[in-house]
Amino acid sequence: MQRNILTNARIVLPDRTVEGSVVIENERIAEIVADRHYAEGMDMHGLWLAPGIVDIHTDYLEKEINPRPKTNxxxxxxxxxxxQRALACGLTTVLGAVRFSDDGDKQTTLWRGNGLALAxxxxELARTALARHLLHVRWDTNFEPVDELxxxxxxxxxFGNLVYNENIPGQRQFRDMEDLAKKRAARGDLTLEEARERLARQIEVAxxxxxxxxxxxxxxxxxxIGSHDDTTVEHVxxxxxxxxxxxxxPTTLAAAREAKxxxxxxxxxxxxxxRGGSHCGNLxxxxxIAEGLVDILCSDYHFPSLLGAAIKLMSNGTAPHEAFHYVSLAPARHLRRDDDLGSIEAGKLADLIAFEPKETHGVVRxxxxxxAMRLQLSHTVRRASPALEPV
Known part of the structure; x- marks a missing residue:
C-alpha cells in the first residue's frame, strides 16, 4: 500500500476549514487529521489545500488548436x-466542449461540426493525461438526421454531459437580427439584403x-443533460x-429564477x-450570485478564472468551503461523480490542489x-524534515 501525508496545510473541507493533515492511501483519502503535523509528511508550509476544481464546460482546447485564423x-x-495548463490553474477534472451539428462544411478546426472525429x-489522449478529461457535448437541437449519430x-x-444548444438566429444570446445580418454580410460573400434573406430561411427551417x-x-x-443560454421562462x-x-x-434573471x-x-x-459582468451584455x-441563483461556476473560455472566482468569493466574505462548492462539489454532483470527486472527505479520490491566494488570482503550487502528484511548481512544497516530531 502506498501512503502519503500532506501536512501543515489549511484544508478546505465540505463544511469548514481546518489546519492539519490529509492522509492518502493509494489513490484515495484515508483520513483528515486536524491540528497535527506529521514529521514524515510532505510539508505544505501553511498553503491552502482544496479539492481539485471540476470544470463542467470549457472551450479552451479550441484556443490551442486554432489560436489565430488559419493557424491550426x-x-x-x-x-x-x-x-498542463489545466493543472497549473487548479483544474483536476476538465470537460472540453465539442460541438455536434450539421455545419461540418464550415469546419475550420476539429472543434466544429464533426464531433465524432474529435471524440x-x-x-485516446485522455487515457494518458495528467488530469481527468471528459467531453462536454454541445448539441445543436435543430438538425436532422441524428439517429445514426x-x-x-x-x-x-x-462524454461527461450533454447540453442543448439551440442555434436559431435571433434567439437566446444573440437576438439582434440586423446585427447578425450585418456581420454575415461583412464576411464579403453576401449583400446585406442577401444576408437578411438567408437568415430568414435559416430560421424558417430550424x-x-x-x-x-x-x-x-x-x-x-x-x-x-443541460440547456445553454436559456433566455425566457419557456426556454427553461x-x-x-x-x-x-x-x-x-442563462442570459436573463427571469430564466435563472425559473430554473431554480x-x-x-x-x-x-x-x-x-x-470580471464583474457578462462580456456580451447578458446576465x-x-x-x-447575490440573489442566490447560482450553483456552479465553469471556466467557459478562461481556466484561471475558476480558482480566481473562488478566491474573489472568499475575499467578499464567502466561507472557503462555500466558495469551493461552486467550483468543485456542485459540479461533481451535476456529473453524478460526487461519490469520488468534489470534496476532501475520507474515501474519496485524492484530487487535491495546494495554492496561495493573491489579490486577483490564485497561484497553484x-x-x-x-x-499521485501531477504538478509541483514550488520548492515550498517538500518533505518535512525527519527531525520534526508530530505535534
Missing part, C-alpha cells in the same frame, strides 16, 4: 498543452426541427421537459463573475490526481 495545430499538441482522438456516440466513454426527444431517448439517465420549461437538470449560462424554481442547477461562467454572474 495538431490535436495531440493542443491537448497536451491544455492538460475518437480525445478518448446518436447510435455512434453510444460507443464512447469520454423552427421545424427539434431533435431533443431523440437525445432524451438515447441519453436520458445515462448522461447529465422546454429544457426540463426534455430531461435537463442544468441551466447553463423548477429545481435545475444553474451554471454561470467564472470569467463573468471575476451578470455577480447579480445572479502543487496538484494531485488520484493521490
Amino acid at each position: 495545430f495538431p490535436l495531440p499538441l493542443a491537448f497536451h498543452m491544455m492538460d 475518437e482522438q480525445y478518448e 446518436l447510435a455512434q456516440m453510444g460507443r464512447f466513454t469520454c 423552427r421545424t426541427i427539434n431533435n431533443r426527444p431523440k437525445v432524451l431517448a438515447a441519453f436520458g439517465g445515462i448522461l447529465p 420549461r422546454e429544457a426540463r421537459e426534455f430531461g435537463a437538470s442544468l441551466a447553463e449560462m 424554481r423548477l429545481g435545475l442547477s444553474v451554471c454561470m461562467g467564472a470569467p463573468n463573475y471575476l 451578470g454572474a455577480p447579480e445572479a 502543487a496538484a494531485w490526481v488520484g493521490g
Whole structure:
C-alpha cells in the first residue's frame, strides 16, 4: 500500500476549514487529521489545500488548436498543452466542449461540426493525461438526421454531459437580427439584403426541427443533460421537459429564477463573475450570485478564472468551503461523480490542489490526481524534515 501525508496545510473541507493533515492511501483519502503535523509528511508550509476544481464546460482546447485564423495545430499538441495548463490553474477534472451539428462544411478546426472525429482522438489522449478529461457535448437541437449519430456516440466513454444548444438566429444570446445580418454580410460573400434573406430561411427551417426527444431517448439517465443560454421562462420549461437538470449560462434573471424554481442547477461562467459582468451584455454572474441563483461556476473560455472566482468569493466574505462548492462539489454532483470527486472527505479520490491566494488570482503550487502528484511548481512544497516530531 502506498501512503502519503500532506501536512501543515489549511484544508478546505465540505463544511469548514481546518489546519492539519490529509492522509492518502493509494489513490484515495484515508483520513483528515486536524491540528497535527506529521514529521514524515510532505510539508505544505501553511498553503491552502482544496479539492481539485471540476470544470463542467470549457472551450479552451479550441484556443490551442486554432489560436489565430488559419493557424491550426495538431490535436495531440493542443491537448497536451491544455492538460498542463489545466493543472497549473487548479483544474483536476476538465470537460472540453465539442460541438455536434450539421455545419461540418464550415469546419475550420476539429472543434466544429464533426464531433465524432474529435471524440475518437480525445478518448485516446485522455487515457494518458495528467488530469481527468471528459467531453462536454454541445448539441445543436435543430438538425436532422441524428439517429445514426446518436447510435455512434453510444460507443464512447469520454462524454461527461450533454447540453442543448439551440442555434436559431435571433434567439437566446444573440437576438439582434440586423446585427447578425450585418456581420454575415461583412464576411464579403453576401449583400446585406442577401444576408437578411438567408437568415430568414435559416430560421424558417430550424423552427421545424427539434431533435431533443431523440437525445432524451438515447441519453436520458445515462448522461447529465443541460440547456445553454436559456433566455425566457419557456426556454427553461422546454429544457426540463426534455430531461435537463442544468441551466447553463442563462442570459436573463427571469430564466435563472425559473430554473431554480423548477429545481435545475444553474451554471454561470467564472470569467463573468471575476470580471464583474457578462462580456456580451447578458446576465451578470455577480447579480445572479447575490440573489442566490447560482450553483456552479465553469471556466467557459478562461481556466484561471475558476480558482480566481473562488478566491474573489472568499475575499467578499464567502466561507472557503462555500466558495469551493461552486467550483468543485456542485459540479461533481451535476456529473453524478460526487461519490469520488468534489470534496476532501475520507474515501474519496485524492484530487487535491495546494495554492496561495493573491489579490486577483490564485497561484497553484502543487496538484494531485488520484493521490499521485501531477504538478509541483514550488520548492515550498517538500518533505518535512525527519527531525520534526508530530505535534
